Amino acid sequence: xxxxxxxxxxxxxxxxxxxxxxxxxxxxxxxxxxxxxxxxxxxxxxxxxxxxxxxxxxxxxxxxxxxxxxxxxxxxxxxxxxxxxxxxxxxxxxxxxxxxxxxxxxxxxxxxxxxxxxxxxxxxxxxxxxxxxxxxxxxxxxxxxxxxxxxxxxxxxxxxxxxxxxxxxxxxxxxxxxxxxxxxxxxxxxxxxxxxxxxxxxxxxxxxxxxxxxxxxxxx
Amino acid sequence: xxxxxxxxxxxxxxxxxxxxxxxxxxxxxxxxxxxxxxxxxxxxxxxxxxxxxxxxxxxxxxxxxxxxxxxxxxxxxxxxxxxxxxxxxxxxxxxxxxxxxxxxxxxxxxxxxxxxxxxxxxxxxxxxxxxxxxxxxxxxxxxx
Numbered sequence: 001x002x003x004x005x006x007x008x009x010x011x012x013x014x015x016x017x018x019x020x021x022x023x024x025x026x027x028x029x030x031x032x033x034x035x036x037x038x039x040x041x042x043x044x045x046x047x048x049x050x051x052x053x054x055x056x057x058x059x060x061x062x063x064x065x066x067x068x069x070x071x072x073x074x075x076x077x078x079x080x081x082x083x084x085x086x087x088x089x090x091x092x093x094x095x096x097x098x099x100x101x102x103x104x105x106x107x108x109x110x111x112x113x114x115x116x117x118x119x120x121x122x123x124x125x126x127x128x129x130x131x132x133x134x135x136x137x138x139x140x141x142x143x144x145x146x147x148x149x150x151x152x153x154x155x156x157x158x159x160x161x162x163x164x165x166x167x168x169x170x171x172x173x174x175x176x177x178x179x180x181x182x183x184x185x186x187x188x189x190x191x192x193x194x195x196x197x198x199x200x201x202x203x204x205x206x207x208x209x210x211x212x213x214x215x216x217x218x219x220x
Numbered sequence: 221x222x223x224x225x226x227x228x229x230x231x232x233x234x235x236x237x238x239x240x241x242x243x244x245x246x247x248x249x250x251x252x253x254x255x256x257x258x259x260x261x262x263x264x265x266x267x268x269x270x271x272x273x274x275x276x277x278x279x280x281x282x283x284x285x286x287x288x289x290x291x292x293x294x295x296x297x298x299x300x301x302x303x304x305x306x307x308x309x310x311x312x313x314x315x316x317x318x319x320x321x322x323x324x325x326x327x328x329x330x331x332x333x334x335x336x337x338x339x340x341x342x343x344x345x346x347x348x349x350x351x352x353x354x355x356x357x358x359x360x361x362x363x364x
Contacts, residue, residue: 063360115313122310129302135361139296142357143310146292149353150314157317157342160324 010197017194020187037095039187043195044088045113050199051081052116056148059141068214071137074144075127076207082120084199089113108158115154119147133217226298236358240295244354247287255279268330275329281340282322285347289314292354295361318346 021039028035054077062070092110093103104110123143130136229239259270259279293311297303321339328334 111316115316118313119310122306122313125302125309126297126300126306129306130300135299138360139300142296142360145357146310146314146353149349150317153317153342153346153349154313157320160320160336160338160342 006197007201010194010201013190013194013197017187017191020190025183025187031099034095034098037091038184039191041088041091041095042188043192044084044091046192047195047199048081048085048088048113050196051077051084051203052120052148052151055081055120055144059144059148062137062141063145071141072207072210072214074141076203076210078120078123078144079206080199080203082117082124085113085117085120089117108155111158112151112155116147116151119143119150123147226295236361237355240291240354240358243291243295244288244351247291248284251283251287252280255283270329272329274334275326277340278322278325278329278343281343281347282318285318285343285350286315288347288350288354289318292350292357295358318343321346 017039021036025036027033055074058070058074058077061067062074089110092113096105097103123140126143127136127140130139230236256279259275262268263270290311293307293314294303296310297306300306321343324336325334325339325343328336
């Protein structure tokens, strides 16, 4: 019952979000219709960041408690987080071409996201290739922790790199663009809520299937 | 050829920290040796003067970082299937800050002006972080 209520409310918020983005909101003067990518790009990146934090915390807890719950949790969040992170990267690329004039720059956030996605690809690929169960879980948890620790370092390095080779940043990362009006603020809030709910529903569903898979594997 | 050397090492009655540290040291010396051979040939062939103390420090600290991360990733995947794919997939993203730092510093040293000293700090911090990480996770890797 509660599950159905959450799913239906998520659906309503998503429809509201789409209505706000495409009908309610006026078109941006400086960037044009392409500025509306922010309502998909930012929530996707936000959800992938939540996923990364949860995977790191769950992996640390798994290493110390050895409870299967934490391992399954980390796996579910890593998989949905990877999908959301990849989508954030793709929407970012689509947005960057008309605004920056290039598909890709060596900018700190882009590099960090790409590298983090590669680390989580390794994490998921490793889980599917390794045979021994107990050791696989340990090593997978270690990979997740290493990935989470490396991220701030990559961000710092990419920031320094940008200082050495400055790029013209117009658009989403400049100071003017962050101070957008009330309409944009409300729509962004609604879209973040909608995407977070969708993300949590997808992750819970994945967690349930992983739990069933583990149960079947243990019986075999 | 795989002669199961790592499994024999794990079976030996010593701590896993010692295995990791010894592998880091040996990898470090091999990397350093090849770096100096390349440095010498570069000096001869391209007429650069790279035998500068700044450059030698850079080579030593970045070779150390490479060997630490390389040892950790190869140790993690040493018993899994498809380790040939997995090791570079994890290794390259992990060393990317080191690659950025060392290539940027090399460029600055070649142009004879170091604009940003904090790259050295980044590399040393990176080495220390991964060394401590490698030692602290070594006991979790093959706990049987």
